[in-house]
Amino acid sequence: MTTEAPLLPRVAEGDSSAVAKCLDRYKNLVWSLVRRNCTDFQTAEDAVQDIFLKIWKNAGRFDAEIASETTFVAMIARRSLIDMSRKRSHTALGATELDQVSNPDMGVANRAELNDEAAKASAMLADFPSEQRDAIRMSVFEGLSHASIADAMKLPLGTVKTYIRRGMIELRNALFTKEEAFDPQMVKGEVQ
Amino acid sequence: MNNQDFSEEFVxxxxxxxxxxxxxxxxxxxxxxxxxxxxxxxxxxxxxxAAAFEQALQFDEFEEMPREIQDLLLFSAGDMFGGDVESESVTPIEPKVELADRSRVGDGPSTREASRFRWREMTAIAVAAASLLLVVTGFNPFSETSDVASQLTTAQRLASLTTANPADLIDLEWTPVHDADASGKVVWSDSRQEGYMVFENIKANDPALEKYQLWIFDTDKAQKEPIDGGVFDISAAELEAGRVIVPIKPNLPISKAVQFAVTVEKPPGVVVSKREKIPVLAAVE
Incomplete structure (x- = not known):
């Protein structure tokens, strides 16, 4: 993924061949995210259409200097799913039940094709204590609330919050050392 | 500006x-x-x-997006970008269940073009119907309560489900019980938690007086009562237009559906049905 030229600038210009390639490139990333967070097929189908519509509409905001295209797409997908979840039930992002929380021995991705942001995140996770890594995974990947994570890990709530907070801030600072950010138009409220 | 410039509460x-x-x-x-x-x-x-962490934690292979959804996305993209959006990797699969008469287009071989043409025709029908309605009544049918738009979407979804034809797909004809003329079928997939009821010639209900309600009997549930599959109305106008397709909306996950029963209840529906009036039912043999 990292070596491929970005497609979103061409999508923003209305290049239909880039639109199809964009779908081919990111369909499984988006689908995997959606399936992890939507329990039924119909909701998943609606979600994936909504996400791609937003990707195409926001294509002009992508800037390769700020983040990789994959991370930008994943961000839009996550933001949409979180907003959908909030609208549906004001509950956590993930549909995962506590008894389905992933294997505690689970490691972190070590794929050669990880983009820069994901590679930094992967390296950082590998350096974190296992408890902190698990807390971040349950929060970011499983979408569990802090209280649910504390229950599952049998840790004080404050410890869980601190693990997640420190991890998020550390990676945020590693990724954005300069005053880098996309145009914030889609942040306020919900992704448009 | 870095994150130290923001309050702890905001962070x-x-x-x-x-x-x-x-x-x-x-x-x-x-x-x-x-x-x-x-x-x-x-x-x-x-x-x-968070998106970076998400990718770092995704160490399983990505799940393959179903082809029918890829097709829908290409269709949506074609509309949005004003032309055909072609993908080299997306080849629609042959529909294994005959689509409804109102959705079927031509008798040609099932090709990618045929599949896309079907979606386009259905959209064109809706747009044409919407335009006519707007001209005649000033009413915009693409509002959230639009019967035309929602019916079309439901028909598309039914077609998508039957085309995907998951291994556990249930496709049962209704058996009339207290409504001798009622017919149609129920389509359901446990794995997808998705399904639709199709009705023809069932009596229209007066929503102020009574509601239709679906009940799903789940063999894996250790409970006496069936699961509420959703409350719905059937209007005379819908019946005049042909068959009516209603999405199934169970209030609990269904493990293994074995029977579907439609009852008539007082508005707004009931928690437990007395099963006094059962227009139709369908059971897995």
Missing amino acids: DLLILRSTVGLSESEQLEFEQLATDPEYLKEAERFDLT
């Missing part, structure tokens, strides 16, 4: 927002704080941070 909100989402009160708090563009940029930096 906590951003972290919650980018990981599990905010409650209503937290969302209000966020909106009050995030009036400065710099705050909004910081919110997006945390969204990107």
Whole structure:
């Protein structure tokens, strides 16, 4: 993924061949995210259409200097799913039940094709204590609330919050050392 | 500006927002704080941070997106970008279940073009119907309560489900019980938790007086009562237009559906049915 030229600038210009390639490139990333967070097929189908519509509409905001295209797409997908979840039930992002929380021995991705942001995140996770890594995974990947994570890990709530907070801030600072950010138009409220 | 320039409370909100989402009160708090563009940029930096962690934690292979959804996306893209959007990797699969008469287009071989043409025709029908309605009545049928638009979408989804033909797909004809003329079928997939009821010649109901309600009998549930599959209405206008397709909306996950029964209940529906009036039912043999 990292070596491929970005497609979103061409999508923003209305290049239909880039639109199809964009779908081919990111369909499984988006689908995997959606399936992890939507329990039924119909909701998943609606979600994936909504996400791609937003990707195409926001294509002009992508800037390769700020983040990789994959991370930008994943961000839009996550933001949409979180907003959908909030609208549906004001509950956590993930549909995962506590008894389905992933294997505690689970490691972190070590794929050669990880983009820069994901590679930094992967390296950082590998350096974190296992408890902190698990807390971040349950929060970011499983979408569990802090209280649910504390229950599952049998840790004080404050410890869980601190693990997640420190991890998020550390990676945020590693990724954005300069005053880098996309145009914030889609942040306020919900992704448009 | 780095994250030390923001209050701890705001950073906590951003972290919650980018990981599990905010409650209503937290969302209000966020909106009050995030009036400065710099705050909004910081919110997006945390969204990107969470997306980076997400990718780092995704060590399983990605799940393949079903082809029918890829087809739908290409169709949507074609409409949005004003032309055909072709993908080299997307080849629609042969529909294994005959689509409804109102959805079927031509008798040619099932090709990618045929599949896309079917979606286009259905959209064209809806657009034409919408335009006519707008001209005649001034009513915009693409509002949220649009019968035309929602019916079309439901028909598309039914077609999508039957085309996908999951291994556990149930496709049963209704057996009339207290409505001798009623016919149609019920289509359901346990694995997808998705299904539709199709009705023809069933009696229209007066929503002020009575409601139709679906009940799903789940063999894996250790409960006496069936699961509520949703309350719905059937209007005379819909019946005049042909068959009526109603999505199934169970209020609990279904493990293994074995029987479907439609009852008539007092508005707004009931928690437990006395099963006094059962227009149709369908059972897995």
